[in-house]
Amino acid sequence: MNDFDLRLLESNKIGAKTLDELFRKERSIVSKRVELLKFMPPRGNLGYDHLKAIHFFLFRDVYSWAGKDRADMGIYGFFGKEDSSFCRGELIPKEADKIFTKLKEQNFFKNAKDINELAKNMANFMSDLNALHPFREGNGRTQRFFLRDLAKNIGYKLDLDLITKERMRAACIDAMSGKNTKLETLIKSNLRGFRQNLDLEQSRGLRLK
Numbered sequence: 001m002n003d004f005d006l007r008l009l010e011s012n013k014i015g016a017k018t019l020d021e022l023f024r025k026e027r028s029i030v031s032k033r034v035e036l037l038k039f040m041p042p043r044g045n046l047g048y049d050h051l052k053a054i055h056f057f058l059f060r061d062v063y064s065w066a067g068k069d070r071a072d073m074g075i076y077g078f079f080g081k082e083d084s085s086f087c088r089g090e091l092i093p094k095e096a097d098k099i100f101t102k103l104k105e106q107n108f109f110k111n112a113k114d115i116n117e118l119a120k121n122m123a124n125f126m127s128d129l130n131a132l133h134p135f136r137e138g139n140g141r142t143q144r145f146f147l148r149d150l151a152k153n154i155g156y157k158l159d160l161d162l163i164t165k166e167r168m169r170a171a172c173i174d175a176m177s178g179k180n181t182k183l184e185t186l187i188k189s190n191l192r193g194f195r196q197n198l199d200l201e202q203s204r205g206l207r208l209k
Helices: 003-010 019-039 048-059 089-105 115-132 139-153 165-176 181-190 194-208
Strands: 079-081 084-086
Touching (some): 019 048, 019 139, 048 089, 084 115, 084 165, 115 139, 115 165
């Protein structure tokens, strides 16, 4: 076990002694927090603090550093996972400021002329967020909920948990190489206006009667 994983294990609040035990218990605990988050989302202004608040909500019962990024934890240098290398820890505050300042300047995508432009904008943002990868653990789950809040803010429903882990992983790996097409397609296929969702739910209800 390397020092990076050892630090992760030592910071858990659930008494896990191995990484396998930690991740198994984490999944169980966080899955319950995910359901709560759907009905009790943390308040925020869709800035970086909002992202951190989501992470804290999901992982506060598991990790002592929930809601803190790698810079807050003093973890510097590159962070790699599978075939990807993410932002250096010491650069996270500066890069996060760039990403979320740009999001605000784009008016949180409220001015997108159609769903194609909206999906492209959201894919670009998610790609940047994934490259930042600010947290030691839990980045994917946190950013998916942030995208959900971002879509809701402009009248859309987006649930990226409906996408299989394999398809999402492949799209994110492509995005790390600057190819956002797969990510854009996945987002577009799952974006629904609230009116569309209501119509779908009503039609399903009629078929069941």
